[in-house]
Amino acid sequence: MWSYTQTVHDHFLQPHNAGPLKDANAVGEVGSLACGDALKLYLKISVQGVIEKTGFETFGCASAIASSSVLTEMIKGMTVDEALKLTNKDIAAALGGLPKEKMHCSVMGQEALEAAIRQWKGESPVPQAHEEGKLVCKCFGVTDAQIIRTIRENSLKSLEEVTNYTKAGGACGDCLNKIAEILATELKQKPLAELKPRPRMTNVQRMQQILKTIDEEIRPQLAVDGGDIELVDVDDRRVVVSLRGRCAQCRSSDVTIRNLVERLLREHVEPDLTVEEA
């Protein structure tokens, strides 16, 4: 029998927020029957971006159900931006830890949360596994992007750990060599990344870089559809913009802000910027 903490036992036997949420406006689904565990996370997010209500349905073991339950408690009352900062380590820590072989349950929670918020933002609700990166583990549908991210976020050092956290390589094992290559590359890169942390920008540098990105990257793309954009304000990592021209009347302006403006500003300026429409 697995050695579960009392918190895992409690959340498993008396899960919080279990069941679908009828008025959910964000749903994130990850996993599958074939994989042996799946999570459907329901969120009711206010117009201000606050997670007001949560619900979940989980197919899986005790740690999968407990991870889902504790996650729904943790994110209640958070803004989506705060929730997006949650990692699988936070979920596992809230449970008092999980057996190493079960860490993938906490990763599933993190991925379901991200999928739900992506859907709320108008982005594709398809889980990251199928959206980014190249498929590495065919058995469990795990991409290289997922593996790299999990290695970095959890400081993984061995193949066994990668499998425990992502399930990749846990079935036929055909992809183990590929995973080993990814891990080797990551382990070599990590010290370099630590030695050269990304320099923080001053306010002036940030503003200049934002303006440059708007002029060179964003405005030309909006112009194709007859639209334009103006920078309204920059307050620390918060960027306020106003869409102009045909983009101003567009019904999916929110999608434009998230998928184009915020993505490009994060890519070219700083990864933790948030963009709002004035």
Place this chain on the structure above:
Amino acid sequence: MKTVYLDNNATTAVDPEVLDAMLPYLRDLYGNPSSMHTFGGQVGDAVETARARLAALLGASPKEIIFTSCGSESDNTAVWSALRTQPEKRHLITTRVEHPAVLNVAQYWEQQGYSVTYLSVDAKGRLDLDEYARALTDDTALVSIMFANNEVGNIYPIQCMAETAKERGVLFHTDAVQAVGKMPIDLSHLPVDMLSLSGHKIHAPKGIGALYVRKGVRFRPFLRGGHQELGRRAGTENVPCIAGIGMAAKLAGEHIQDERVYVAQLRDKLENGIIARVPDCMVNGDPENRLPNTSNIAFKNVEGEAILLMLDQLGICASSGSACTSGSLEPSHVLRSIGVPFNYAHGSVRLSLSHYTTEEEVDYVIEHLPGVIETLRAISPFKD
């Protein structure tokens, strides 16, 4: 809280009479059975009494019984001996549904350059006898096929398969760990060359097993050292446990009808009671030809470990072939070989009874298990 123990294919309770048979050899009679003095000699007599009792259960001669530490050692020894006595032959036949004590050994020898045929099974876990006959070649050193499957309980046609092997001059070993004590086995009429068994599956303690080696079959020891067990297995005998397995064998012979009638009836009542109360479940394996004590039921859209832990809260002990119980990431190789659909395989539960199981316990499980499945299905995202 009451404990309802339905995991007898994992291990069994030590019978009180077995414990009584062992205690003298843990207290006063501590002599070494190999010693020349009387004090050791009487301990040696206990070993021979146990050997005779085990031989009687199997219809064998006492000289054909070698005591080992467990079923796995017996399986390893059988394969080792077959390959070492026939170095010119480089082929093995086994099945995809064997216990790891055979399957992993076969894979090891495969890595050493041997070729191995893994016989497949159909949707009920049954072997294809034509495929088996075709697999036998002049290069085949050993066939090793389990007598009965530990997970789904299927009984394999050992008589027929052993006869076919014998006609082709191929050694035949069977892992009978789950079958011994649950069904009659008469080696005087069953042409197997080697047979493995384990004490803790028949109400003896853990840490004792035996290997039957038919008289005349060439043999090489797996463990080398002293001259114990007529030089076929070195190491000072585990006398208390040997006395225990001897008594367990005697009792198993007396209870064999119980197993076939009383235990089978209880198992059927349990299984039918669950199936009648829980929609969308199925029995894995071959219900027409299986051990009398074993039921493997798969519940759609729920996960086995979660079922087991909820049952555990109710005092019910069972097993699962689900991935999450094993640390593996896939359901059991047996369920995958049978081709149980994923939405059922992950939710499989093995309930294995013994003659200690009572009707009241069966009623208790029938009453409580449906609620566990209902609770888990209510929070499962898969509803179809």
